[in-house]
Amino acid sequence: MSQCALEASGAKRIVGPPPWRAWWAVAIFCAAGILSFTDRQILSLLVDPLRAELRISDVQVSLLQGLAFSIIYSLAGLPLGRMADTLPRRAVMICGVVIWTLATVGCGLANSFSGLFAARLVVGVGEAALAPAAMAIIADIFPLHRRGTAIGLFLMGMMVGQGIALGIGGTLLALAQSGALPQVPLLSAFSPWRQVLLLLGPPGALVALLLLTVPEPARREPGKEAMSGNFSLRETLETFIQRRRVVLPLLGAMALMSAGDFSLLNWTPTVLSRIFHLGPGAIASFFGGAVIITGLIGTVAGGLVSDRLARSGGLPMRAKVAAVGAALALPGALIWTATSSVWVLLVFCVWSTFSSATATIGITAMQEAVPNAVRGVSIAAISFGNMFVGLGLGTLLTALLTDVVFVDSLAVAKSISIVAAVAGFLAVMLYVMSYREMERSL
Secondary structure (H helix, E strand, O other): OOHHHHHHHHHOOOOOOOHHHHHHHHHHHHHHHHHHHHHHHHHHHOHHHHHHHHOOOHHHHHHHHHHHHHHHHHHHHHHHHHHHHHOOHHHHHHHHHHHHHHHHHHHHHOOOHHHHHHHHHHHHHHHOOHHHHHHHHHHHHOOHHHHHHHHHHHHHHHHHHHHHHHHHHHHHHHHHHHOOOOOOHHHHOOOHHHHHHHOOHHHHHHHHHHHOOOOOOOOEOOOOOOEOOOOOHHHHHHHHHHOHHHHHHHHHHHHHHHHHHHHHHHHHHHHHHHOOOOOHHHHHHHHHHHHHHHHHHHHHHHHHHHHHHHHHHHHHHHHHHHHHHHHHHHHHHHHHHOOOHHHHHHHHHHHHHHHHHHHHHHHHHHHHHOOHHHHHHHHHHHHHHHHHHHHHHHHHHHHHHHHHHOOOHHHHHHHHHHHHHHHHHHHHHHHHHHHHHHHHHO
16 A cells, blocks of 8 residues: 555544645744744845954854854754653744744844854754744645645745845844934944844744644544654664665755755856856845745655655655756756856756755655654654755865866856766765665555
8 A cells, every 4th residue: 555545544534634724824924934044144234344343354254154053052962852852842843943042132132252152052952943943833734735835835935035035134134223213222332233133033023823723633643543653763873774775866866966056056156257247236135136036936846846756656755856856956967167147147047946856855855764753853854964964065075166176267157067966966966875775565
């Protein structure tokens, strides 16, 4: 019997929340995702006033933006994923939102580099709790044929957050610098960049309250009446070892696609400015808009298409569609062929659209490939790979190729193409490996 049939038989006995409550939960998760990316990326807009007041260097600023967040986010994700598998997931998310919101306010109160670095570490800890718990809940409140769409919408909120963060932060900073913000006694005593960070506190409190309205569903397995019990740490490790032929290729494929993502996301603006001489305003408008639009289209379309095909093909079909999506993203690696800024943006849009779709499908496949009791850990493992392989290697290898191999700052587009093409090709191979193993085992 296929997994789809198993879930269909189990769905008659397991009653979940009504559809409107399930979609309401996804809407709240989207709001939390937008807030998390705003708090995560806000420092990129506050660099100059922050440097001037704290008297820190560009290197220290880069540590605050990258290392302070990504390292702790990756490391904290695994134990927090485990908590999402063993504790009430709604409570885990609420605690995470409260922690990262207070830490963001703490960033606005910091008076030194060390204090700001410590606050950014705590932001990373709080935000690492969101995705594992949210996706584990989504997997329990939606049937198989709706799960990919729901996960895609949640990821859409996080993708949109990357662009909205720039708009929200820029608007708040402009208002603070012009003195247009309400003259609240306590707030007006702080410098503009600090006011921006402090103003992100109330939205965090609101999101935490809204999460109280999200249902905490029973943990269930396809085709089983009883909710699944918690796994011990040993059982969790044994589960991943037993399913390694499916799980490891999925993790590797998503991490490699993430390496291409971060190579393009972090270095395409450099191509536009360094080679085609676009100003920062134009880059923010056109490139930021491209990130939002392609993220919206890719995440939603990926979920819808994979859900439709999975109705007949089950779990293996998701891996097969992910392989096709990764292959269709490969032309986006040809950024070095671009002869104009418009061509650069078009090529980027090809990669970003299909990569976003593939990410949605891959995450959904992972949620269905492992038992309920380890779904939180599986999402944390995805985040771990995406941060270290994607954000770490994808960005670093591009710079090393440009500076060490080509020794030419104008070769950055060629470096992006090499990293994205190799990463994308290997991801296709890994998705195919996972698909074949799913076919064999089912």
